[in-house]
Amino acid sequence: LPDQDERAAELSREQNEKTIRSTQTALRNFREFLISKYPSETREIYVIPCKELDAYLASFFVDARQKDGSEYEPNSLANYQCGLERYLKEHRYGYSITRDKEFKRSQEALKQKQIELRCKGKGNKPHKSMKLTFADELILRKRGLLSRYNPEGLLNLVWLNNTKAFGHCTGFHGSTLKWGDIRLRVTETGLEYLEWMGPDNGDVNAKSKRGGTDSRVYATQHSPQTCPVQDYKEYAQRRPPAMRYEDAPFYLSIKPVVNLA
DNA sequence: GGACAGGGCAGTAATACATC
DNA sequence: GATGTATTACTGCCCTGTCC
Numbered sequence: 001l002p003d004q005d006e007r008a009a010e011l012s013r014e015q016n017e018k019t020i021r022s023t024q025t026a027l028r029n030f031r032e033f034l035i036s037k038y039p040s041e042t043r044e045i046y047v048i049p050c051k052e053l054d055a056y057l058a059s060f061f062v063d064a065r066q067k068d069g070s071e072y073e074p075n076s077l078a079n080y081q082c083g084l085e086r087y088l089k090e091h092r093y094g095y096s097i098t099r100d101k102e103f104k105r106s107q108e109a110l111k112q113k114q115i116e117l118r119c120k121g122k123g124n125k126p127h128k129s130m131k132l133t134f135a136d137e138l139i140l141r142k143r144g145l146l147s148r149y150n151p152e153g154l155l156n157l158v159w160l161n162n163t164k165a166f167g168h169c170t171g172f173h174g175s176t177l178k179w180g181d182i183r184l185r186v187t188e189t190g191l192e193y194l195e196w197m198g199p200d201n202g203d204v205n206a207k208s209k210r211g212g213t214d215s216r217v218y219a220t221q222h223s224p225q226t227c228p229v230q231d232y233k234e235y236a237q238r239r240p241p242a243m244r245y246e247d248a249p250f251y252l253s254i255k256p257v258v259n260l261a
Numbered sequence: 262g263g264a265c266a267g268g269g270c271a272g273t274a275a276t277a278c279a280t281c
Numbered sequence: 282g283a284t285g286t287a288t289t290a291c292t293g294c295c296c297t298g299t300c301c
Contacts, residue, residue: 025267076268082291098290266299276289281282 026083033060045084046091050102057084057097057106061113077110148234158235159251161228165217166196179239180246184232192219192229 027045034041034056045053061077072080085098097103137160140146146160147153162182183195196215219229236244243252 029267072268076270078290079269079292086291262301264299264301267297269294269296271294272292274289274291276287278285278287280285 026080027087029064029080030057030060030084033064037063044091046088046093050095053097054103054106057081057103058109061106061110077113081106081110148231151238154231154235154238155251157231161217161231162196162250165194165228166215178246179244179248179250181250182232184229184236191221193217194229194232 030045034045037059038056041048041056045056048056061081064072064077064080081098085096088095088097095102097106137146140156144150144153146157148157166182181197183197184192185195186192193216217228220227224230239252243249
């Protein structure tokens with residue numbers, strides 16, 4: 001299947017690009033550190049003998065700071081070590097800075113630094129996403145941030161419903177969702193439901209392979225106030241007619257009303 | 262406003278270690 | 282040796298800030 005091959009190749013290229021970028025960031029930061037601390041050291045790192053490179057790395061892990069002078073997160077330092085390892089491997093350096101005993105000093109320095117940073121309260125994943133609880137949702141509803149009765153609340157509501165219902169599905173990307181990607185349908189018994197059409201764009205065979213019902217969310221007739229289908233219908237009704245074609249973006253930005261008077 | 266880079270972190274594979 | 286669990290390494294996503 002040429003389309004699938006092309007997609008796989010594209011994905012692979014994209015993945016490689018990201019790895020390269022990550023490696024380059026590690027290399028750039030390490031080089032900048034070397035220049036600032038050891039201005040006479042101008043060699044490429046892959047030609048530096050292991051003993052010297054080990055000392056430089058140990059110094060880097062202990063003293064390196066972000067551009068604003070603050071400490072790195074423990075995992076970031078470990079990521080830099082891996083990035084440098086990839087770069088050295090690429091240039092056929094004879095040692096592994098993460099495994100070989102010749103780099104024990106820098107490995108120990110990194111370990112100690114990570115412990116020290118954790119003691120200082122770093123490494124607590126400050127940007128980790130938090131699970132939205134039922135209680136949180138209730139608060140957001142009370143504050144009108146999840147609501148059918150104001151544009152921002154309605155937009156938040158459909159985004160949350162879609163994420164909860166389809167976020168686990170392979171290929172579901174909220175940011176690129178199109179209006180035609182989610183369809184309102186009715187079962188034989190008259191129960192309404194929303195269905196995410198998926199990347200296969202309605203291919204029945206592909207859908208049955210996925211399991212069928214995992215890309216659906218049904219109306220909650222017993223609780224119309226929190227029914228995702230009712231939210232969707234309200235949103236559909238409020239969308240400008242010009243934005244109701246299949247390829248239109250699902251989420252629309254809200255234009256504030258400006259009083260020029 | 263778009264493109265890009267930096268930084269933090271999550272997901273997954275590989276590896277090491279423990280238990281049966 | 283087989284299986285389960287923990288740790289480490291690798292890769293790439295996402296958010297934010299900066300620059301043009």
